[in-house]
Amino acid sequence: MTNIFFELHKDLPREGPGDEASTLKAFGMMEGLPSNPRILDVGCGPGMQTIDLARHTGANILAVDTHQPFLDELQRRAERAGLAEQIKVQNESMFELKFPENSFDVIWSEGAIYIMGFEAGLKKVHPLLKAGGYVAVTEISWFKPNPPEEVFQFWRKECPDMDSVEGNLLAVERAGYRVVGHFSLPDSSWWDHYFNPLKERIAMLREKYPQDPEALRVLDEQDMEMEFFRKYSDYFGYEFYVVQK
Numbered sequence: 138m139t140n141i142f143f144e145l146h147k148d149l150p151r152e153g154p155g156d157e158a159s160t161l162k163a164f165g166m167m168e169g170l171p172s173n174p175r176i177l178d179v180g181c182g183p184g185m186q187t188i189d190l191a192r193h194t195g196a197n198i199l200a201v202d203t204h205q206p207f208l209d210e211l212q213r214r215a216e217r218a219g220l221a222e223q224i225k226v227q228n229e230s231m232f233e234l235k236f237p238e239n240s241f242d243v244i245w246s247e248g249a250i251y252i253m254g255f256e257a258g259l260k261k262v263h264p265l266l267k268a269g270g271y272v273a274v275t276e277i278s279w280f281k282p283n284p285p286e287e288v289f290q291f292w293r294k295e296c297p298d299m300d301s302v303e304g305n306l307l308a309v310e311r312a313g314y315r316v317v318g319h320f321s322l323p324d325s326s327w328w329d330h331y332f333n334p335l336k337e338r339i340a341m342l343r344e345k346y347p348q349d350p351e352a353l354r355v356l357d358e359q360d361m362e363m364e365f366f367r368k369y370s371d372y373f374g375y376e377f378y379v380v381q382k
């Protein structure tokens with residue numbers, strides 16, 4: 138991460154849209170899990186969802202990310218919450234997950250599977266799951282066809298593989314899973330733990346770097362994402378997909 142990117146994202150509650158109720162709703166769709174399921178949280182970031190899962194489900198969670206400060210933050214949060222026994226963090230790239238086959242009951246990834254590509258990521262983690270195991274991921278998705286040109290172009294640049302919900306459901310099946318269920322994250326899950334804290338951070342960094350064109354470019358882009366969400370959240374958002382091997 139560049140410095141400005143790090144400063145923008147450091148110590149935020151989470152690194153993408155999401156909320157406790159949605160995390161637990163997705164978990165609740167998984168039937169027949171053992172009482173202490175083994176979960177791999179891929180691209181965990183600072184781990185709000187990791188904490189929520191550990192606290193409410195009794196799961197043992199291995200949380201992986203490549204950004205060490207996020208892992209350190211999650212470790213601190215787990216200790217503060219008395220969940221350090223249940224949550225282990227590991228600096229590991231999702232491209233090189235070296236775990237034995239059939240290791241996990243559940244693979245979790247909120248807002249991070251896109252880094253491998255939605256379908257490619259689902260295929261990649263398939264061997265790590267036990268038979269009948271589940272994957273829960275959130276992925277930015279088109280909710281309606283024919284979005285206005287400006288928002289279409291923005292996401293084409295930021296996330297070239299972004300697909301419709303229907304397109305992603307087909308990708309789930311091509312990757313070797315059945316769809317258990319899916320739902321859209323509410324708008325509040327973008328604002329409460331993600332955009333609102335980010336807005337405050339942007340204002341602070343604009344004061345700190347008034348003459349730095351690179352910093353201002355990054356801040357402008359982040360502002361634009363929020364503005365597009367405000368204007369066009371009918372057209373796109375995060376969809377939670379729960380699927381079974």
Ligand SMILES: C[S@@+](CC[C@H](N)C(=O)[O-])C[C@H]1O[C@@H](n2cnc3c(N)ncnc32)[C@H](O)[C@@H]1O
Binds near residue numbers: 179
């Ligand atoms: C949009 S954030 C989502 C974080 C978290 N799941 C959340 O919802 O707050 C994406 C995360 O993927 C991590 N990441 C980026 N490349 C990665 C890689 N190759 N392997 C593992 N994690 C990666 C980033 O450091 C970041 O924490």
